[in-house]
Amino acid sequence: MARGERWRDGGGTLWIEDGPAVPLEIAAGYAARRRGLLGRTGLEGAILLTPCSGVHTFRMGFTIDVAYLDRALRVVDVHTLRPGRLGRPRLRARHVLESAGGAMAQWGLRPGVTVRIENT
Numbered sequence: 001m002a003r004g005e006r007w008r009d010g011g012g013t014l015w016i017e018d019g020p021a022v023p024l025e026i027a028a029g030y031a032a033r034r035r036g037l038l039g040r041t042g043l044e045g046a047i048l049l050t051p052c053s054g055v056h057t058f059r060m061g062f063t064i065d066v067a068y069l070d071r072a073l074r075v076v077d078v079h080t081l082r083p084g085r086l087g088r089p090r091l092r093a094r095h096v097l098e099s100a101g102g103a104m105a106q107w108g109l110r111p112g113v114t115v116r117i118e119n120t
Contacts, residue, residue, distance in 0.1 A: 015116040046099040054089030063101030068093035
């Protein structure tokens, strides 16, 4: 997405540097970000919460991977959170990617990697 463009709720594709294309859900509106993954039992692909710098897993039924992205969509940090945990906010983070636990390691998503996101 080009600088200055606004994100919108909906679907998309996450392109990972030297990795696979991943189906993506985009949660850019207040209600969509607040709902996030609450009430779900799993996730195919990933969800992007934007703007966002921290997350929690209270009332969630599964472990998730969390990647914090800066404004340039470069991964700042990656963590795995079990249900009932509070993730520490990252100061440089502008966006957060969430996926099922273990998925990000399989995709090669790690600090320093830059991703590309396409709205559909």
